[in-house]
Amino acid sequence: MYNFDFEKPTSVADAVAALAGEDAQALGGGQTLIPTLKQRLASPSKLVSLAGIADIKGVCMSDDGQVCVGGATVHADVAANAGSYPALAALACNIGDPAVRARGTIGGSLANNDPSACYPSAALASGATIVTNAREIAADDYFQGMFATALDEGEIITEVRFPVPEAANYQKFEQPASRFALVGVFVARFADGVRVAVTGASEEGVFRWSAAEEALSGNFSADAVPAAPGADGMISDLHGTAAYRAHLIAVLTKRAVAACG
């Protein structure tokens, strides 16, 4: 690991100021960033820990019924405190292992946008709003491809607001070594339609499976899930071929719909 300076501000404003320096980078829980630094795949001059900012931690319910999760909230706290959105709490409860869940944060996960991470599927399927120090970004505009997001340099996720669906379920086919999703499907049924978001499968990162959304909005049953999408553009690696991942999308979507009851 190359060396870097370390700062731990206690307010969003101080963190934004600290991140204005050249090659400064925000540090959430470090469960991805620290391994990345060890491999020398990143060499920031300064890390700005967001863990000291009490204002952006915790889970609450907004007046309009959305579950609001502070950007620096660790997975374990989402698992324990997001009970009003059970599918979201269940997803958080199954990320990595207990020690990883005690450190990793929702903001870190969404800012990194790993193509196999769990949270992007929840945010996209829920139609969440990603709130930063500067603006509010709709999930549909936020995810811009593998490891790419709408965030500007030095922009910090302060909160993620999840509308709560009538029914929702996340199905994850785990890659057993990393515990990331080989493929994960989040299905959310709202009064005005169904949203289906897929992680782990596409080279473009998390995406909405619109054919399934259309079919399920008309008939919310496992039998209505369409045939698996084509393998073009799916990830192919030693853990699974593109065709295998495409196949899993339909299987997991059916399981998620069935689990919604």
Place this chain on the structure above:
Amino acid sequence: MSQVTMTVNGKEMSGDAEGRTLLSQFLRETLNLTGTHVGCDTSQCGACVVHVNGQAVKSCTMLAMEADGAEVETIEGQAAPDGTLNTIQQAFQDHHGLQCGFCTPGMVMSAAALLKENPKPSEAEIRDYLEGNICRCTGYHNIVKAIMAASGQDVSAIAAE
């Protein structure tokens, strides 16, 4: 270099750390607490698990500076000062929960975190909680048995294979 101070096993300890100094490295090389093991150094194996402010974390994937001011518990703080093993450690000995012992510090610290949050876990809950702790000797059965026993439960029903 900056000075980092933390309360380790109830005692305030300080030392110099760089930004990149890992908590595992700080504990082992600066504070000479070598009971915390570094197995994979990639956050997979869990040999380096310690408690930071009561939470089990992988100390190889946390910076020493992130733990500045924190309460840290390591394997060295588990036994009584006279060397008497605590309940979990004794159960690991009684049930052969270790062979080579390399993963044991992390196993014991994870087990302690589990029992604090769930004093009577089922076998399935124990196995699930140990997902991030890898043992290459025991096949886990005796570790699971030890944790069951440490929680005061009957171990005769634990799967033998």
